[in-house]
Amino acid sequence: MGDALLQVRDVHLALPAPGGPRAVLAGVDLRVERGSFTCVVGPSGCGKSTLLGVVAGLRHPDRGQVLLDGRDVTGTTGHAAWMPQDDLLLEWRTVVDNVALGLQVQGLRRREARARVRDLLAGFGLAEHADARPSELSGGLRQRAALARTVVQGRDVLLLDEPFGALDALTRLHLQRWLAATWAAHRWTVVMVTHDVREAVTLADEVVRLSDRPARVAVRHVVDDPHPRHPAALGAGTRRVEAEVLAGLGVLDGQDAPGAPVGGRGTPGVRAPSRASTP
Numbered sequence: 179m180g181d182a183l184l185q186v187r188d189v190h191l192a193l194p195a196p197g198g199p200r201a202v203l204a205g206v207d208l209r210v211e212r213g214s215f216t217c218v219v220g221p222s223g224c225g226k227s228t229l230l231g232v233v234a235g236l237r238h239p240d241r242g243q244v245l246l247d248g249r250d251v252t253g254t255t256g257h258a259a260w261m262p263q264d265d266l267l268l269e270w271r272t273v274v275d276n277v278a279l280g281l282q283v284q285g286l287r288r289r290e291a292r293a294r295v296r297d298l299l300a301g302f303g304l305a306e307h308a309d310a311r312p313s314e315l316s317g318g319l320r321q322r323a324a325l326a327r328t329v330v331q332g333r334d335v336l337l338l339d340e341p342f343g344a345l346d347a348l349t350r351l352h353l354q355r356w357l358a359a360t361w362a363a364h365r366w367t368v369v370m371v372t373h374d375v376r377e378a379v380t381l382a383d384e385v386v387r388l389s390d391r392p393a394r395v396a397v398r399h400v401v402d403d404p405h406p407r408h409p410a411a412l413g414a415g416t417r418r419v420e421a422e423v424l425a426g427l428g429v430l431d432g433q434d435a436p437g438a439p440v441g442g443r444g445t446p447g448v449r450a451p452s453r454a455s456t457p
């Protein structure tokens with residue numbers, strides 16, 4: 179096994195609910211290699227965002243640990259940059275100033291932050307939009323700006339919570355392709371929550387499926403095909419993992435497999451198991 183940058187060990191958390199605390203995370207374990215891309219999928223409301231909150235240190239687990247490079251960072255911030263579901267761009271700031279905010283919150287002066295950000299914007303296809311306001315950008319460009327603001331912070335781990343969830347299907351496809359290529363060039367350590375299984379297998383080295391709430395890791399699927407992958411032209415191995423993840427989520431049943439396409443997306447049925455492991 180490689181070099182684990184991030185480890186989540188036996189994390190438990192209950193959150194307030196009418197009638198008393200309700201268990202949301204019940205013994206979650208994660209192991210994230212340096213420079214790898216992990217996607218977290220699971221039933222709606224199972225605790226995916228809550229898990230990201232624990233990893234970011236914004237929520238303190240009732241039990242368990244978050245380790246970075248073997249160091250206990252449970253309940254502390256500073257090691258991870260978070261991109262929430264909503265892009266949270268400030269409408270009164272230009273793109274360059276929105277992205278620079280990621281550095282200013284770390285104490286950098288505005289002028290220095292802007293200079294550093296301008297170098298980064300080209301790689302995000304945003305150079306010509308640097309002085310635009312968010313309202314002038316398309317949905318896809320807004321998400322790129324939000325991602326740039328996350329990346330520029332230079333944290334060890336990037337936590338992306340459904341970054342493309344609000345985009346139309348075509349824009350989403352473009353952004354998936356762009357992120358696949360950009361990530362392959364930079365190899366950030368990413369943990370991303372998504373509901374889109376095709377997106378997960380396109381981007382990830384490993385797809386982690388959480389159980390129903392209270393969540394624990396149900397299965398980890400390794401995706402072996404080389405990066406970057408094209409979401410509309412995935413290799414057979416990746417499509418097999420996709421079918422397995424869908425089956426685990428209850429979207430594929432015995433009548434669909436083997437060999438039957440899923441939901442018109444051309445996914446083959448489950449023939450041979452991929453490298454999946456239960457924790």
Ligand SMILES: Nc1ncnc2c1ncn2[C@@H]1O[C@H](COP(=O)(O)OP(=O)(O)OP(=O)(O)O)[C@@H](O)[C@H]1O
Pocket residue numbers: 193194195202220221222223224225226227228229391
């Ligand atoms: N601040 C909070 N206080 C109390 N309960 C919360 C809080 N935040 C989330 N929850 C509850 O915790 C559970 C898990 O929520 P969470 O948002 O982590 O799930 P999720 O898997 O990310 O959901 P989705 O798939 O819909 O995005 C849900 O039942 C939710 O209602």
